[in-house]
Amino acid sequence: MIGQDNINLAPPLVEAGKFGELVNAGQTISSALSPSDNSLLVFIKNVNPPLMDKTRSTQEEQPLYFASMNTIPSSERRLLLTDTLIIFTAFQKLLQSAASQEPGWIQSEQCLTMIRKLAIDYVNFVKECWVHASQPIPRLEGPLQFSSDHYRSLYTCFSLFVVLYLPEPGYEQAPVGDELMEWLNIHFIEPSTEEGDQLSALEHPWEDESFWPYLTRSILRGLSKASRFFLGVLEQHPSERLQRLTSTLIPLIESQPRLMNFTAERDFAYAIRRWSDKVRALRIDMDKVPEEDRFDRFENWWERMSDIVGVLEGRQDVIQRVCEELGADWKEVAVAWGIFVDPRMRREDMAEVAAQILGEMPADPTDAEDMIHAALFSGQPAEALQHAHQLDCWLSAHLADLMGALQLIESTPNDDSGLSTRDHYILSYADYLHSDPALWRITVDYMYSCNALGQSRADEILLRVPLRLHEQNLDLKVESGIRAGDIVGVLRDVNKTCFEYKRENVRRTVCRIGAQTLVADKDYGLAISYCISAEDWRGLGRIVDRVLDEYVASGASKFTQYALAIAPSVQELRSQNIVQGVFMHRLIFAVRYARFHELVQKQEYQDASSDLVAIFVEGVAPTSWWAVVLCDSVQFLQYTSALLFSSSSASLLLQKLEEIFIRTSQGAGADYLSVLTRVIKGRSEKEALERLKTVRLALARYFARSLVIGVAAN
Secondary structure, three states, X not given: OOOOOOOOOOOOOOOOOOHHHHHHOOXXXXXXXXOOOOXXXXXXXXXXXXXXXXXXXXXXXXXXXXXXXXXXXXXXXXXXXXXXHHHHHHHHHHHHHHOOOOOOHHHOHHHHHHHHHHHHHHHHHHHHHHHHHHOOOOOOOXXXXXXXXXXXHHHHHHHHHHHHHOOOOOOXXXXXXXXXXXXXXXXXXXXXXXXXXXXXXXXXXXXXXXXXXXXXXXXXXXXXXXXXXXXXXXXXXXXXXXXXXXXXXXXXXXXXXXXXXXXXXXXXXXXXXXXXXXXXXXXXXXXXOOHHHOXXXXXXXXXXXXXXXXXXXXXXXXXXXXXXXXXXOHHXXXXXXXXXXXXXXXXXXHHHXXXXXXXXXXXXXXXXXXXXXXHHHOOOHHHXXXXXXXXXXXXXHHHHHHHHHOOOOOOOOOOOOOOOHHHHHHHHHHHHHOOOHHHHHHHHHHHOOOXXXXXXXXXXXXXXXXXXXXXXXXXXXXXXXXXXXXXXXXXXXXXXXXXXXXXXXXXXXXXXXXXXXXXXXXXXXXXXXXXXXXXXHHHHHHHHHHHHHXXXXXXXXXXXXXXXXXXXXXXXXXXXXXXXXXXXXXXXXXXXXXXXXXXXXXXXXXXXXXXXXXXXXXXXXXXXXXHHHHHHOHHHHOOOOOOOOOHHHHHHHHHHHXXXXXXXXXXXXXXXXXXXXXXXXXXXXXXXXXXXXXXXXXXXXXXXXXXXXXXXXX
């Protein structure tokens, strides 16, 4: 598992070197593991907590740190995580399509071919990561988070899984020896090319102590080109008997049957029998060599040659001994078994063979890679996943995903965790991804591929996606529009994810959260849009109230700016007939009142006065705002250039004004005067009524002017 040896908190709970002071104060650092993921809660607590003081209503505040147990992926590591998501997603779509097919389709040749292709895509991508990590190039971010050897381990393990458990369709029952030898030669190169070059440069290579080990291993690995070359060198050996034996051995090496060269296994089996007869004949010739002729000036060449022939004969004891002498491990013995001991060995036979070999040559328990190989060879995929998880949770998750589809592991949920084996490793990997909040999209993609438990955890992550991914913008005083763009971008991605996975309740909740965040930035237009999307009518009402409060707090100009931003929402709601009632009326009032002030700012007084009357005629103004709107009418009532109100309109204003006075006298002043009292920063209803008396006076004068002008006109 990928974890951290040390977790550094910023700022630190205790300064470096001052932990002793904390202990002397009777406190220590404590922690608690999350029951649902790999996060850790760290806090300071008293060693001997005092008895609770019942007279205290609150506890002393202490900082709580939520830390991840995992190391946050570096940029180089993210390449693996993000790019292999494409393969994972394609595999999930394949499994989803299997649900619409006939039962058992997933085990069909067509489906297995596609699964094998996707598995090979994983292998190829890990190989690219290994090659990239191996390049001796300058790295601006410092040393790699994971070494090239780590990626090489992932490469060897995933490719072995493909060889053993995802053969080409039609080859499930075919001998597996050649494929395993190819895997071994690709990933564990022996003997080295450099060693061969050194030997080939010598006049008499057999005089070098590394000659026979090099030749033996070349034959053991099936490296026919190198084997033929150095066997050809032995034809120049001083011993004529060795020369004759070598001349017989070369054609045997060249003609060793390979499955790939045959169209039918029956023909392959027949060729193996004939070839084995020739090897036995060579053994008879060797046994005829007298003891005194089996040595040259350097060593017993006959024993060296006998080992090679013993390998070709498929003698188990010889192969194991030779491998041990060459410094090879159990893998080389197991692979050689499928070439020399039992060339027709099938995948289903490998587990029994591996068990026998591992019983005498155990895998290295300190090497996770070697333990994974051993488990895969032994036909124990569940055990392989355990070791893969220790090596890298990426490997265990993607192997488990494939194994689950191939029915190689138990699909029944565990009674304790409620998770299947596959889901357990997928969610563990998702927890690792979640150590970096910026990887939330990938995290939920993996979680939503699991059962209801995993999906509920994905829901929680979506509900907590940080909307302010660029919080530093606030410190840099970046425009609010840019911050809003960041928030909207994240919300758009979250909404898209919710739609993709059909999480409508989550989507609505996220929209509500987004609306609240936008309200905090006073982006009321966008906030209203997200309330509508969430069908959060109460939230919409609260936003309208916030916009109206801007009139009180910031004045008409700011209020107009904010209220006009929510104007498009009125048309949207009306066209869709989504919501009616008090929420809609308040929204319409805020927009109409803002347009009124916009007309006033433009000095379009005739239209402004018409809008003011319309607010009362249409009945959209809350009673608490009547007094404020009536106060706005004073400037129009006192306008000297023209009479802006008709007599009926002026009478309506007077009617509303008198209703306020009457209702206030009846004890309902709070319903009519609360907003005006705040606007004039008054301390009582009396001050608000005094302000309204100026409206009454202006109306009286307006009626008088109207009468005078009317008489003059007559």
